Amino acid sequence: MVYELHYWPGIQGRGEFVRLALEEAGAEYVDVARGPVSEGGGARNLAQLMDELAPAPFAPPILVVETLVIAQTANILLFLGHRHKLAPDEETGRLWVNQLQLTIADLVDETHDTHHPLSSGLYYADQKEAAKQRSEHFRRERMPKYLGYFERILKGGGESGAGLAGEALTYADLSLFQVVRGLEYAFPQAMASLAPKLEATLALAERVEQRPNIGAYLKSKRRIPFNEEGIFRHYPELDGKA
Amino acid sequence: MVYELHYWPGIQGRGEFVRLALEEAGAEYVDVARGPVSEGGGARNLAQLMDELAPAPFAPPILVVETLVIAQTANILLFLGHRHKLAPDEETGRLWVNQLQLTIADLVDETHDTHHPLSSGLYYADQKEAAKQRSEHFRRERMPKYLGYFERILKGGGESGAGLAGEALTYADLSLFQVVRGLEYAFPQAMASLAPKLEATLALAERVEQRPNIGAYLKSKRRIPFNEEGIFRHYPELDGKA
Numbered sequence: 166m167v168y169e170l171h172y173w174p175g176i177q178g179r180g181e182f183v184r185l186a187l188e189e190a191g192a193e194y195v196d197v198a199r200g201p202v203s204e205g206g207g208a209r210n211l212a213q214l215m216d217e218l219a220p221a222p223f224a225p226p227i228l229v230v231e232t233l234v235i236a237q238t239a240n241i242l243l244f245l246g247h248r249h250k251l252a253p254d255e256e257t258g259r260l261w262v263n264q265l266q267l268t269i270a271d272l273v274d275e276t277h278d279t280h281h282p283l284s285s286g287l288y289y290a291d292q293k294e295a296a297k298q299r300s301e302h303f304r305r306e307r308m309p310k311y312l313g314y315f316e317r318i319l320k321g322g323g324e325s326g327a328g329l330a331g332e333a334l335t336y337a338d339l340s341l342f343q344v345v346r347g348l349e350y351a352f353p354q355a356m357a358s359l360a361p362k363l364e365a366t367l368a369l370a371e372r373v374e375q376r377p378n379i380g381a382y383l384k385s386k387r388r389i390p391f392n393e394e395g396i397f398r399h400y401p402e403l404d405g406k407a
Numbered sequence: 408m409v410y411e412l413h414y415w416p417g418i419q420g421r422g423e424f425v426r427l428a429l430e431e432a433g434a435e436y437v438d439v440a441r442g443p444v445s446e447g448g449g450a451r452n453l454a455q456l457m458d459e460l461a462p463a464p465f466a467p468p469i470l471v472v473e474t475l476v477i478a479q480t481a482n483i484l485l486f487l488g489h490r491h492k493l494a495p496d497e498e499t500g501r502l503w504v505n506q507l508q509l510t511i512a513d514l515v516d517e518t519h520d521t522h523h524p525l526s527s528g529l530y531y532a533d534q535k536e537a538a539k540q541r542s543e544h545f546r547r548e549r550m551p552k553y554l555g556y557f558e559r560i561l562k563g564g565g566e567s568g569a570g571l572a573g574e575a576l577t578y579a580d581l582s583l584f585q586v587v588r589g590l591e592y593a594f595p596q597a598m599a600s601l602a603p604k605l606e607a608t609l610a611l612a613e614r615v616e617q618r619p620n621i622g623a624y625l626k627s628k629r630r631i632p633f634n635e636e637g638i639f640r641h642y643p644e645l646d647g648k649a
Contacts, residue, residue, distance in 0.1 A: 220503055223510045223556050235502055237509040244502060260477055260486055261462055267479040268465045282524050284544035295537050302526035314465050
């Protein structure tokens with residue numbers, strides 16, 4: 166059983182949350198759009214595939230396995246979490262991890278809109294002034310609110326070494342790691358000013374990074390570096406204190 | 408077993424997607440924040456409750472039942488869909504309905520940002536020019552893309568009378584109804600210009616409206632009217648052709 170992951174090549178984007186889960190699980194997968202065009206790679210093939218898949222996805226990432234075609238990041242992770250024990254099996258725990266992932270997804274959406282507040286169809290340069298305003302609000306209000314929330318959960322967990330849903334690592338922990346590293350890349354000043362209040366969160370991110378499979382993945386060529394085409398973009402003029 | 412729904416009083420907001428599922432299911436629930444302050448009603452009580460609940464929700468809506476505390480709209484609906492047969496039982500169908508709901512949630516987020524593109528902490532009047540730009544992009548690009556997507560799914564279903572996941576009604580159908588009515592309220596001109604291409608979607612919305620439980624709900628005082636405090640706001644200066 167080999168998973169096919171379909172996501173825009175060249176960026177981590179929302180596909181990265183799926184990659185991290187697949188890598189942690191040690192699952193075999195093909196990152197199709199990053200392969201050669203002759204094997205279905207490239208953005209054009211991906212766009213065409215989207216017209217052909219059933220049931221039709223609205224947007225990548227898309228996971229294809231056996232007869233299943235699954236889209237929406239949190240939905241893919243709900244599926245993978247169950248299959249690869251990256252979430253509790255019982256209902257309460259499963260819903261809690263899904264809830265955390267959806268909250269992380271909201272933070273990711275808001276991060277995207279810091280550089281594209283007016284239109285995803287306009288260049289950043291054409292909405293820079295609006296981006297500055299949105300980013301300031303994001304740094305001062307939203308980042309502290311979201312990250313403070315996850316910090317409280319991690320601290321409330323008690324025993325050190327635990328994640329967002331207790332002792333066992335879940336896909337929500339992997340996703341929080343990704344968001345922390347992304348925000349550090351995009352808003353280094355804001356993250357530096359918040360760091361003293363994010364002890365448990367930053368410690369979790371380090372623990373995730375040191376897991377054997379994740380560590381190997383991060384050092385590999387499979388990990389695309391952060392860049393200014395993705396969700397987490399470093400535009401110095403948008404950064405500043407939180 | 409009585410559900411407690413906790414959501415900001417005075418607006419439909421994201422709580423409405425939960426209300427529609429509870430109403431369709433004929434479930435007994437208390438819309439706590441809309442009740443008297445002495446019984447936990449009002450925004451202040453809700454804010455305090457959020458500090459006390461475990462596991463901690465990031466934001467309303469929150470559903471409390473038995474020992475469960477569930478937040479995030481799509482997560483609550485995943486739970487209710489399973490309990491009240493508002494989604495298929497088997498994995499493929501369940502994931503498909505969750506995927507649809509998450510796509511609807513993205514559309515709802517984008518709708519909200521048409522009137523608050525810069526900051527949820529600023530008044531609309533203080534971001535009106537940015538709102539005009541974002542709304543134009545939303546009307547011309549995003550509304551046709553999202554609504555066209557759902558229309559294609561409904562048409563692909565074949566037999567008339569079917570919803571987004573086949574013959575049986577699901578919570579995603581209820582949510583699509585809510586979004587259609589909301590967009591008609593907020594952007595009447597844009598929806599009028601799209602209507603000829605949304606035959607199946609508009610027919611679905613009517614079928615939902617005519618279901619006995621939903622019909623009774625919509626005529627009751629439990630249904631809060633659309634207004635300019637919610638997600639779907641009618642600001643004529645933001646409307647225009649799609």
